[in-house]
Amino acid sequence: MERAVNSRGCAGESILKDKALLRKMLEGIMIARKFEEKVVELFSKGFIHGTTHLGIGEEATGIGTTMALSRGDYMLCTHRGHAPAIGKGCDINGMMAEMLGRESGVCRGRGGSMHIADFSRGILGANGIVGANAPLACGAAMTISLKGIPDRISAVFFGDGASNQGAVHEAMNFAASRGLPVMFCLVNNAYGMSTSIKKAVKETDLTKRAAAYGMKSFECDGNDVLAVYGTAREARRHVLENGPCLLVEHTYRTSGHSKSDGNLYRTKEEIAGWEAANPIARFSSFLLERRLFTRDEIDAIDRSAAAVIEAAAEYALAAPCPRAEEAMDGVFA
Amino acid sequence: MPEREITYANAVRDAMSEEMRRDPDVYFMGEDIGVYRGAFGVSAGMIEEFGPGRVIETPISETAFMGAAAGSAVTGMRPIVELMFSDFMAVCYDQIINQAAKMRYMFGGIARVPMVIRAAAGGGTGAAAQHSQSLEQMYCHVPGLKVVVPSTPYDAKGLLKSAIRDDNCVVFLEQKLLYGTKGVVPDEEYLIPLGLADVKREGADLSVITYGRTVQMSLAVADRLAEEGHSIEVLDLRTLSPLDCGAIVNSVKKTKKAVIVHEAVKFGGFGGEIAAVIADSEAFYSLAAPIKRVGALYCPIPCSPILEKTVLPGESRIEEAIREIL
Numbered sequence: 211m212e213r214a215v216n217s218r219g220c221a222g223e224s225i226l227k228d229k230a231l232l233r234k235m236l237e238g239i240m241i242a243r244k245f246e247e248k249v250v251e252l253f254s255k256g257f258i259h260g261t262t263h264l265g266i267g268e269e270a271t272g273i274g275t276t277m278a279l280s281r282g283d284y285m286l287c288t289h290r291g292h293a294p295a296i297g298k299g300c301d302i303n304g305m306m307a308e309m310l311g312r313e314s315g316v317c318r319g320r321g322g323s324m325h326i327a328d329f330s331r332g333i334l335g336a337n338g339i340v341g342a343n344a345p346l347a348c349g350a351a352m353t354i355s356l357k358g359i360p361d362r363i364s365a366v367f368f369g370d371g372a373s374n375q376g377a378v379h380e381a382m383n384f385a386a387s388r389g390l391p392v393m394f395c396l397v398n399n400a401y402g403m404s405t406s407i408k409k410a411v412k413e414t415d416l417t418k419r420a421a422a423y424g425m426k427s428f429e430c431d432g433n434d435v436l437a438v439y440g441t442a443r444e445a446r447r448h449v450l451e452n453g454p455c456l457l458v459e460h461t462y463r464t465s466g467h468s469k470s471d472g473n474l475y476r477t478k479e480e481i482a483g484w485e486a487a488n489p490i491a492r493f494s495s496f497l498l499e500r501r502l503f504t505r506d507e508i509d510a511i512d513r514s515a516a517a518v519i520e521a522a523a524e525y526a527l528a529a530p531c532p533r534a535e536e537a538m539d540g541v542f543a
Numbered sequence: 544m545p546e547r548e549i550t551y552a553n554a555v556r557d558a559m560s561e562e563m564r565r566d567p568d569v570y571f572m573g574e575d576i577g578v579y580r581g582a583f584g585v586s587a588g589m590i591e592e593f594g595p596g597r598v599i600e601t602p603i604s605e606t607a608f609m610g611a612a613a614g615s616a617v618t619g620m621r622p623i624v625e626l627m628f629s630d631f632m633a634v635c636y637d638q639i640i641n642q643a644a645k646m647r648y649m650f651g652g653i654a655r656v657p658m659v660i661r662a663a664a665g666g667g668t669g670a671a672a673q674h675s676q677s678l679e680q681m682y683c684h685v686p687g688l689k690v691v692v693p694s695t696p697y698d699a700k701g702l703l704k705s706a707i708r709d710d711n712c713v714v715f716l717e718q719k720l721l722y723g724t725k726g727v728v729p730d731e732e733y734l735i736p737l738g739l740a741d742v743k744r745e746g747a748d749l750s751v752i753t754y755g756r757t758v759q760m761s762l763a764v765a766d767r768l769a770e771e772g773h774s775i776e777v778l779d780l781r782t783l784s785p786l787d788c789g790a791i792v793n794s795v796k797k798t799k800k801a802v803i804v805h806e807a808v809k810f811g812g813f814g815g816e817i818a819a820v821i822a823d824s825e826a827f828y829s830l831a832a833p834i835k836r837v838g839a840l841y842c843p844i845p846c847s848p849i850l851e852k853t854v855l856p857g858e859s860r861i862e863e864a865i866r867e868i869l
């Protein structure tokens with residue numbers, strides 16, 4: 211598998227002085243990873259009903275991008291949306307409870323894994339319909355411009371597969387034609403389910419999509435959380451100053467597409483290669499090499515991330531189930 | 544006659560493969576239907592047998608491939624299109640509703656649109672609001688579309704073969720919770736004509752009129768009630784459009800009581816049409832009790848198993864409705 215990791219965005223050396231920020235990034239990707247590992251465990255124990263799409267290996271895209279957003283920014287994510295929700299500040303206990311379909315879940319157990327939302331933090335929902343969130347993101351951006359809200363953008367995640375949906379193309383043109391503050395974040399993990407990007411498109415350089423709509427594009431190594439953060443920050447500034455842009459983040463999903471993936475469409479070697487280059491390992495060794503963190507500090511962050519997830523699982527397992535009598539609550543406002 | 548037991552999923556696959564062997568104009572198109580075998584494993588072995596030229600994997604572009612299927616159908620091909628979940632039809636509604644369904648009549652009968660849209664429908668899987676719907680009534684309302692909802696492997700195979708040979712656009716809604724269920728099919732070829740209902744269980748006291756996944760539930764309830772001496776007929780419509788009105792009327796004339804059951808939301812569901820067929824016919828005069836309907840609550844399908852179970856109809860709700868008028 212070739213790696214198009216031609217990182218044009220750069221975090222800059224100044225970020226490296228902000229130890230609290232670096233800690234938050236490392237903790238973010240660790241929490242995202244452990245959250246999903248816990249989901250796997252709870253699934254195997256029969257606590258989770260339905261399906262789930264894990265983004266193991268892609269944590270840096272979800273965390274790095276959302277850390278570059280402000281609390282007020284809107285964010286719409288995909289079926290593979292755990293990390294972006296965590297990065298945008300979603301309550302982890304509420305997310306875990308949602309995975310278990312509990313009443314205290316962020317969607318009161320109605321949505322489940324594929325529909326994590328928290329409007330109080332600008333998280334306008336993960337989406338089960340591939341590509342459908344891009345037009346919605348334009349609408350959130352319209353609210354920003356109609357109400358004249360300063361320093362706020364609308365960011366939407368979608369995959370390489372989703373980039374071939376009409377809705378995504380229409381949304382890009384819609385946003386570009388009226389200069390809406392939308393950041394189109396394309397997480398290119400090289401596959402849409404089992405379909406390799408090479409099979410799905412003739413032109414695999416998806417940054418070129420932006421030019422067709424008169425937008426600027428950014429691109430980064432999606433397994434390097436610093437590069438993602440730096441590029442997303444630059445892209446966000448561009449959106450505020452000049453209107454929408456496309457940000458392509460190159461990464462790889464080492465987990466299966468969903469629960470039922472037999473990985474017949476790719477080789478073990480390919481997966482293993484990317485596992486070795488996973489964002490947690492890469493960021494940890496970077497921090498060690500540059501002597502920004504000690505091994506002990508990293509281990510402590512790892513332990514605190516684990517504690518967050520253990521507490522979330524405990525909370526979720528003890529959380530009450532929705533009441534059958536309330537099944538029809540909330541169909542209408 | 545030699546026969547064998549196969550799953551519902553394999554019945555669908557076998558119908559496609561047999562028709563593709565028989566007719567070179569038939570091809571199969573959809574997302575991840577090759578080595579991934581489709582989201583429900585239905586197309587196992589097909590890419591190996593027919594190759595990528597006839598098992599065509601698409602980008603995630605439902606509008607493009609649905610429209611392409613219709614365009615190839617009017618020019619001489621016979622596409623089978625797989626939509627991973629029937630909910631995704633909403634993405635390409637225009638190509639189905641305004642294009643495929645309209646071309647024959649609107650162009651004065653010069654066009655034929657021999658295509659099959661296969662999609663996995665229904666809930667009970669915890670996949671929540673966007674992956675669990677039963678939307679068959681929306682297609683039934685569009686003249687020019689045929690709508691089939693098989694409940695057994697035998698029916699799935701025979702009906703799908705007929706759908707593939709039909710010169711019209713057929714929406715073939717598979718029940719995802721039935722994919723793993725087993726049933727007997729003959730080794731030799733058979734077809735089941737579209738538009739014919741099937742009495743899955745004969746009875747004298749009450750007719751349960753149903754289709755899809757709720758057929759199996761209704762049969763289980765009927766078996767239990769038989770132990771108490773009640774004789775329940777279960778009529779499986781199999782095809783909703785064209786609808787076998789005669790079979791409905793005959794069954795109700797015989798039993799004088801009708802309970803209509805489907806998994807789709809009861810309000811505005813296809814059950815209303817079935818009730819109207821009864822009320823609009825001579826069966827009306829035989830009715831000894833009000834017509835009852837069982838369907839999902841008026842609510843998007845929730846993820847929580849407790850809520851999903853509450854929203855979707857199950858054996859207890861079917862039994863309650865039957866007991867109300869027995």
Ligand SMILES: Cc1ncc(C[n+]2csc(CCOP(=O)(O)OP(=O)(O)O)c2C)c(N)n1
Nearest residue numbers: 290338339340369370371372401402403631
């Ligand atoms: C409209 C629609 N079509 C198909 C699907 C089934 N599906 C779910 S995820 C997926 C792959 C999406 O690929 P991509 O956009 O690259 O995101 P990734 O899964 O790689 O994160 C598919 C085909 C869907 N949910 N919605």
Ligand SMILES: [Mg+2]
Nearest residue numbers: 369370401402
């Ligand atoms: Mg992808």
